[in-house]
Amino acid sequence: MEPDLFTAAAEERQSREPGGSPLAVRMRPRTLDEVVGQGHLLRPGSPLRRLVGEGGGGPAGPSSVILWGPPGIGKTTLAYVVSHATNKRFVELSAITAGVKEVRAVIESAKRESGGYGRDTVLFLDEIHRFSKAQQDSLLPAVENRWVTLIAATTENPYFSIISPLLSRSLLLTLEPLTDDDLRGLLRRAITDERGLKGAVALPGDTEEHLLRIAGGDARRALTALEAGAGAALAKGEPEISLSTLEETVDRAAVKYDRDGDQHYDVASALIKSIRGSDVDAALHYLARMIEAGEDPRFIARRLMISASEDIGLADPTALPTAVAAAQAVAMIGFPEAALTLSHATIALALAPKSNAATTAIGAALADVRAGKAGPVPSHLRDSHYKGAAKLGHGTGYQYPHDLPGAIAAQQYAPDEIHGRRYYEPTRYGAEARYADVLERVRGRLAGE
Template sequence: MKKSLFEPPKPLAERLRPKKISEFVGQKHLLGPNKFLSLCLARKKISSLILWGPPGCGKTTLARLLAKETNTRFIPISAVDSGIKELRKALEQADKERSLGRQTILFIDEIHRFNKAQQDFLLPYVEEGRIVLIGATTENPSFRVIAPLLSRVRVLPLKPLSREDLVLILKRALDSPQGLKELKVQIEDEVLYYLADFAQGDARLALNFLEDLVMNFDENQPKLTLEKVKELELKKPLQYDQSGEEHYNLLSAFHKSLRGSDPDAAIYWMVRMLEAGEDPLVIVRRLVAAAAEDVGLADPQALQMALAAKEAVAFLGLPEGELVLAQAVIYVAMAPKSNAAYMALNKAREDVEKYGALPVPLHLRNPETKLMRDLGYGKGYKYPHNFPEGFVVQDYLPKRLKGRRYYFPTERGREKELKERLIILKAKKNKN
């Protein structure tokens, strides 16, 4: 079959990949003076790495440049469509290069997609130095890379590109012969800053936006203006992975905002998750947890509001259920806070773990049989309802824990009343 004379041009982002490290934009915390990768390049020696960062921050480009700058063979594979067979073939090539005195960088894109067996397969090659492994991942390696492999590599976090970084890349695209220079499109600087903000640190996304705008530009217009771009009503993509770190990051920010009594931040994180497609019941579960753990008895109504939101969201669905959820979020955020019940639970658990199964005092045991009565079960138990105010002083804890306190109510909200009640009861106990 003859090869076509016409080949569609590569995407702009691919055409503009830097050819040398001096052209690489961003990641100054790794490539600045006396920084880790700069020192490695000065020595012309790279150790096994995992480049962890968001999409479009330069992971693949950086790996290629590290190989080029150190004169190292570069073998790229993708964990999406590769397995043991492809790994074995790549590693055989690396062994051949090694026999000729040349080191090989095995670059594995999306390494977090490899299962445990595939990651295990790499271990001896990395440990013995038969390859330099560079993995790229958008997922937290702590969760997605096995511990033995993680201990043999250095994890380098990469940052989203800054607004200024992205504007520089976009200007290069407009001025480069490999980019869009020949089209001679004039673009307001405001458009470049708008696209940089829109791309949220992702260079590939920014370049894709720019290429689409330029390729569909009306030649009768003298300049591409911000006003014209805004008319397109582009929708920002939201970085979110419902099973990855960002999922837990947003839930954590949401819960901490509730705990910190900041309704504005709590609503913001709630909307971020909803707009990214999160299951609203996941948000409600965290809301219920916050109502119990952080509001507690300072305002028992908060838990009822959160549970009511669960029922309403399940009944109404979205978008109608969003308003109910928002109301409950605001209520829980604004409620007085107390973790006294949460702390009481933890303190009691500590004693259970420390002292084990302490025997129940005889007077608290039900005398269900004659034998049990003869053994003293229930003897001396005082029925509180037979006493004024429904209260009588008596011990309810095992002897070893006599006088132990777990619940220390705060002075906040409804719990202030509970504290006053405890003070009264304690005073009565002290009289006896």
């Protein structure tokens, strides 16, 4: 909804009175220089800088901007800063609650404001991916005619969720997840800043680390937890926010887990070994510890992909596609929803039949190659597609398998040095039992039996 003069005055008063509005609102940046993270979008001369008129020549750039990124990293803040820096009206709508009627009302109001008072409007539309195609179509005239500066935010891939005409008329800015250093700087500023807690309490290192973990890269969540912890500490008359006070306040126990230390590797190792041992409950426990500690979900997904080949292999050929799909989903959605995907994959891998035959096979083959057992390729297998190959005997005598019964040719494929050497020895577990039967028949045919 559009803020009126009374709303604007109330917000200004609340920003001066720490108890008047949430800490996350009071600490909202007013200029691009106060924005946390997103350095790739804030460099001098960037489209975002030009949009607010920095760099000379007045405001420039597109009339539509799409901000894409996970929750809590500053999409609404950037829209607010653009409006504040350009002295434009700021109107915020959410696609969850608004429809075409509300959008058209804002556009008509923007045209009246521009024509009657010479003041342009920034329309911030949150969750634009929730709009249908027809609802998104209603925005096109306003964008094309520059009746409003549209800033739309989405947490979903805009190439899938936003119509092509609107996407082609917009500047797409991808926001990156906030790092621990980004959030650490924000928390420390909130403790001391006049708009924040004004140094009323201190923030010890262990409490700060716990705040970073429970924030999960979300600035709003970090500031909300900090405000709750500070309020509890002040109520107790404590000079600092102790870890125990924060745990009581946010109802989240601090997980002993150092993402750069032994715990990182120990818990990751325990996760994989629990999957290998088919203990699904232990695997989920270690997965939960990693998630709760703020581990990078992409790291977890990579470990699951490795496990699928190392410990399951052909005993369940669906294990690797499941792990790969989980990794792709995690990259697209991030936490907290990624926890569901990682749980899905972990359970599937833990309960899958196990085989390390693929692991031992490539290990044995690599050992032979490293030992120098890598003789010349048999002449009938060599490339024969170039002029002069026939004179060298390359390709001569090669039997084309598809011309033979069963599409198997009884000819030598391996170099003489390892001819007859067997690397892959399948198990009789799960789907690999079928591969074992097939392999037995194939090896017999290759040997001319």
